Amino acid sequence: MERKPERKPEDVVNFAAGPAKLPREVLLEAQVAALNWEGTGIGVMELSHRSKEFDRIQNECIGTLRRLIQIPDNYKVLLLQGGGTGEFAALPLNLTQSSDEVADYFVTGTWSQKSAKEAEKYIKVNYVLPKTSKYIEVPHESKWQLTPEASYVYYCDNETVHGVEFPSIPNVGEGKTLVCDMSSNFLTRPIDVSKYGVIFAGAQKNVGCSGVTIVIIREDLIGKTRKNCPIILDYTVQAGINSLYNTPCTWAVYILGQVLKWVEKQGGVTAMQANSATKSTMVFDVIASSNGFYYLPVAENSRSRVNVPFRVGSEENREKLEAEFLEEASSRGLLQLKGHRSVGGIRASLYNALMPNDVEKLTTFMKEFMEKKK
């Protein structure tokens, strides 16, 4: 079998949408911890989840997260399994009592669409926004249709596939239980947790590897789980036992804790926010000054700072140019830039572990490619 030439991590930039790049420092420490955690002679994956050592790993991880986004005392942090997709079902099963209840769903892309579909198995879903097959914006408030009696209001802060991000917390009125999927922009800007009933995020984009999902929930919403909710998705049970009902993905919890400490060392979420602005502006600027050679379909006030989908060339030569773009980018070590199969084109994911100098390699390439092809 033909072997590809070997590459070192420092020769490449990984623009994957998730699982995604992890900070190098975290991986270097993880190598050691995998074999021998803190000189115990036992690798971190070999520690019992019932041991005092793992208890410390879990509690330090939660403590760091609490500090990073100032989680108020009346919120619990759960570390669960089942991914973001697990939460799509967990939410209606924990926040509503019967299939007659209604929840409002903002659908702005693939992930909120999937979540609304899953919720329809358990409750009535009111689609707040006009239905569309093109997700290119968060429509203006004048187009929102909210239900006064909704048990909760759901939105996805950043749509990973379509690159649509809410510029700020949607104003859905006083007293509503706001539920948010922050899987792909978690910790890329400050979060006012007190505005939410529930926030959830899979770790594998900005804060770790796959296997753990963070759920931040206001305490008064706990204790209302439906009787037929699978116990693994039961917030009441998991909150009562520090998310240790069954064997957690201990490795993913360890990595999450290490990435959170790394974020803290970098200057916290405000530093991540500044980096996100710098990185995304670099890419937006090349697109804007390309005279249409590059095209970003998302409306300016809704374009994501972390997933930038764009097209190359015109309708006639797009397929060929995009294939060449990906091929040449890859030969320069700029990897995993292919857009999601449902939208095509290119997608640059600019998560926290990517630095502006990594993104500069992409923008330099984009300019050179345009000069050569236009």
Ligand SMILES: Cc1ncc(COP(=O)(O)O)c(C=O)c1O
């Ligand atoms: C915004 C968002 N929500 C939910 C999910 C689903 O997460 P999981 O694959 O962990 O179930 C994804 C996956 O990429 C996502 O990007």
